[in-house]
Structure formats: structure tokens, C-alpha cells
Amino acid sequence: MIVSETPKHVAVIMDGNGRWAQQRGLPRLAGHEAGAKAIERCVQACLDTGVEYLTLYAFSSENWKRPALEVNGLMLLLEKFLNQKRDEMVREGIRLHHIGRRKELPAVCQRKLEEVMAATASNTRLHLVLAINYSGRTEIIDAVKSISRDVAAGLLREDDITPEIFDARLDTAGIPDPDLLIRTSGEMRISNFLLWQLSYTEIHVTKKFWPEFEKADFLAALEDFQSRSRRFGGV
Ligand code: FPP
Numbered sequence: 001m002i003v004s005e006t007p008k009h010v011a012v013i014m015d016g017n018g019r020w021a022q023q024r025g026l027p028r029l030a031g032h033e034a035g036a037k038a039i040e041r042c043v044q045a046c047l048d049t050g051v052e053y054l055t056l057y058a059f060s061s062e063n064w065k066r067p068a069l070e071v072n073g074l075m076l077l078l079e080k081f082l083n084q085k086r087d088e089m090v091r092e093g094i095r096l097h098h099i100g101r102r103k104e105l106p107a108v109c110q111r112k113l114e115e116v117m118a119a120t121a122s123n124t125r126l127h128l129v130l131a132i133n134y135s136g137r138t139e140i141i142d143a144v145k146s147i148s149r150d151v152a153a154g155l156l157r158e159d160d161i162t163p164e165i166f167d168a169r170l171d172t173a174g175i176p177d178p179d180l181l182i183r184t185s186g187e188m189r190i191s192n193f194l195l196w197q198l199s200y201t202e203i204h205v206t207k208k209f210w211p212e213f214e215k216a217d218f219l220a221a222l223e224d225f226q227s228r229s230r231r232f233g234g235v
Contacts, residue, residue: 029070
């Protein structure tokens with residue numbers, strides 16, 4: 001069956017900030033700053049098209065390996081983004097979620113995320129899910145540990161473990177699986193992002209670097225999605 005509807009959940013691997021900056025002779029952080037502007041456009045495109053969930057891969061657990069200057073700059077950018085966007089999110093009906101290991105983030109980022117999540121908790125128009133210090137494998141291992149503890153304590157029987165029970169232990173509990181994954185900068189990889197949740201997700205890759213990603217590119221991705229035949233393993 002060809003899908004004609006708008007995807008409910010779009011996930012994005014925002015790649016190419018560094019290369020975008022390098023091409024212009026700018027520091028990598030300038031690429032991330034331009035990337036933050038692209039996030040604003042992408043959020044607006046979701047509001048305009050009725051996409052209900054937008055998940056953005058903003059910082060992977062592997063990104064700590066980058067130079068301290070870049071890591072610190074990204075954390076500052078996140079803090080600035082949350083400070084600047086808080087009121088707009090409240091007003092526009094956007095609910096903020098975080099996935100990833102929050103406790104390992106700088107205290108100020110933890111506090112900001114928690115503050116904006118609390119301030120937007122009753123919003124439902126668009127769920128903005130930021131993956132920060134996120135690793136799909138770690139998320140799965142944490143879920144396995146949580147289930148193992150309950151089995152050992154006699155709270156859960158091994159035979160009762162289902163995909164739904166597993167889902168509920170993930171950071172994304174309560175969030176539907178992505179319908180569409182967009183990756184920029186032409187790379188054909190999942191890069192440890194939402195490994196469980198992407199099982200049946202349609203993938204759209206564009207060669208554009210993330211800072212160049214415009215509303216028209218988002219619309220092209222939706223159009224591509226709508227031309228796909230989704231069978232979920234059936235015929
Ligand atoms: C990938 O490009 C991008 C990142 C690792 C960070 C994404 C962050 C932002 C878009 C801005 C800050 C986030 C928020 C939420 C305000 P890359 O650096 O890996 O690019 P490269 O592959 O060209 O080096």
C-alpha cells in the first residue's frame with residue numbers, strides 16, 4: 001500500500017555541520033551554530049505540515065571523543081537554544097523530551113532540559129525529542145538490565161516479555177516509532193541511533209549538509225515518504 005499521509009514521527013540524523021563550516025573556512029562551531037538555525041526551520045516545517053513527533057540526534061555518546069572546545073561549544077549551544085526557545089515552545093504547543101543519559105551531561109544542561117520539559121509537559125501539538133548523550137546500544141542494554149532486575153525480583157516472568165514490554169523500558173517509552181528517518185550529508189549509516197525503534201522506518205538520505213537543510217528539503221523528504229510502499233513484513 002502506498003502511504004499518502006504525513007508521517008506522524010520524523011527522526012533526523014543532522015550530519016555535515018563540520019564539513020559545511022570547513023568548506024567556508026569557518027571553525028566547526030560555526031557549523032553547529034548554523035545547524036541550530038536549521039533546527040528552527042525543521043521545527044517550523046513540522047508545525048506547518050502536522051508532523052507530531054520530531055526526534056533530532058544532537059549529540060551521540062561517541063561525540064565526547066571530539067576536542068573539548070567543540071564538546072563545550074555544543075553544550076553551550078544547547079543551553080542557549082533552550083533559553084531562547086523556552087517561551088516559544090510553551091506558546092506554540094511544543095513539548096520537549098530528552099533521550100539519552102542525562103546524568104552524564106553538565107549540570108546546567110540537565111537543569112535546563114528538566115526545566116523546559118516541565119514547562120512544556122502539557123503541550124501536545126509537536127513533541128520535540130532531543131537525543132543528547134544518546135546511544136542506541138546503551139539504551140537497549142539499560143532496558144535489558146531493567147527487565148532482568150524485575151525478572152530476578154519475581155516482578156516479571158520471562159514468558160511475559162514482549163516487544164511492548166521492551167518498548168516501555170526504552171527512553172522513548174510512549175513515543176511511537178519513527179515513520180521516516182532523514183539523514184543529511186549523503187552518509188548511508190544509522191550510527192547507533194534508535195536501533196530498536198527504526199525497524200520499519202523509511203529512510204531518506206539527502207546530500208545536503210545539515211546547515212543547508214531548508215523547508216523545501218523537508219517537504220521533498222515527506223514526498224519521498226509518501227511514494228513508498230510500506231508492508232511491515234507483510235505482502
Ligand atoms: C553532525 O555534524 C552534528 C552534530 C554532531 C551535532 C548536531 C548539533 C546541532 C545541529 C546544533 C546544536 C544542537 C542543539 C539542540 C541546539 P558533524 O559535526 O559530525 O559534521 P561532519 O561530519 O561534517 O564533521
